[in-house]
Amino acid sequence: MKRMKGRYFAVLIMVAAIGLALATAQTTRIQTASAQTSQPQFLMTWSALDSYAPPGYAGKILPNQESQIAASVALIANGQPVDLSGQAIYWYQNGTLLGGGIGVQHFTFYPYGTAPNTIELKVELPNYPSGLLIHYIEIPVVPPQVVIDAPYPQDNFTAGQATVQGLPYFFATTSTAPLSFAWSVNGQAVTSAENPQSLQISLPQSTPAGYAVAVSLTIKNSVDSISATTNANLTYQQ
Numbered sequence: 001m002k003r004m005k006g007r008y009f010a011v012l013i014m015v016a017a018i019g020l021a022l023a024t025a026q027t028t029r030i031q032t033a034s035a036q037t038s039q040p041q042f043l044m045t046w047s048a049l050d051s052y053a054p055p056g057y058a059g060k061i062l063p064n065q066e067s068q069i070a071a072s073v074a075l076i077a078n079g080q081p082v083d084l085s086g087q088a089i090y091w092y093q094n095g096t097l098l099g100g101g102i103g104v105q106h107f108t109f110y111p112y113g114t115a116p117n118t119i120e121l122k123v124e125l126p127n128y129p130s131g132l133l134i135h136y137i138e139i140p141v142v143p144p145q146v147v148i149d150a151p152y153p154q155d156n157f158t159a160g161q162a163t164v165q166g167l168p169y170f171f172a173t174t175s176t177a178p179l180s181f182a183w184s185v186n187g188q189a190v191t192s193a194e195n196p197q198s199l200q201i202s203l204p205q206s207t208p209a210g211y212a213v214a215v216s217l218t219i220k221n222s223v224d225s226i227s228a229t230t231n232a233n234l235t236y237q238q
Helices: 002-037
Strands: 041-048 069-077 088-093 096-102 106-109 117-125 133-141 145-149 161-169 179-185 188-190 198-202 211-221 227-236
Touching (some): 145 211, 179 198
Antiparallel strands (some): 117 133, 211 227
């Protein structure tokens, strides 16, 4: 009787072990199948060509209406990059076909329209093994901008002289060479011969405290004749 009970429990243990093994195998097959049928992840990047930003600028350089945009696409599946050299890849801007072809993972184009504007860039893989793949991103297109850098707390300066600097952003150029800087102080045009980007403002000793200094700067690009203007208001405090 004891031997029969022992054999009975041994059979139960064996059946349980086989059941666990089958369940584990089934789970593994389900997970593997799920991984094989999961859709790949898109990686789309872009950069603005011929768009200027001052040295030290850490942000994303945005395209203007005259600058080209270079875009790239990649796919990641199961943690690995997918070989797209044999895949048809087509690029669209705002629904209009730009171009493409077999293995065209990189594309350069000009933005449609004028700034400010947001364009929709679409990439399409019509013949991917799991079916049609489409991905969209939005890219802001901005007009050139000007910043007057006046390093004074609350725009108050106490010495008889103030120095400000003009910073151009997102003009269609790779340097400041084609840019002209036109300064004015309290409505009067002034020149800065040594360094057009920097302006020194000198006040006479008789200037009273609280004197307002309105600075204006217009930067124009000789390449495309596009300009931008900004203003800064400073106050002299003795």
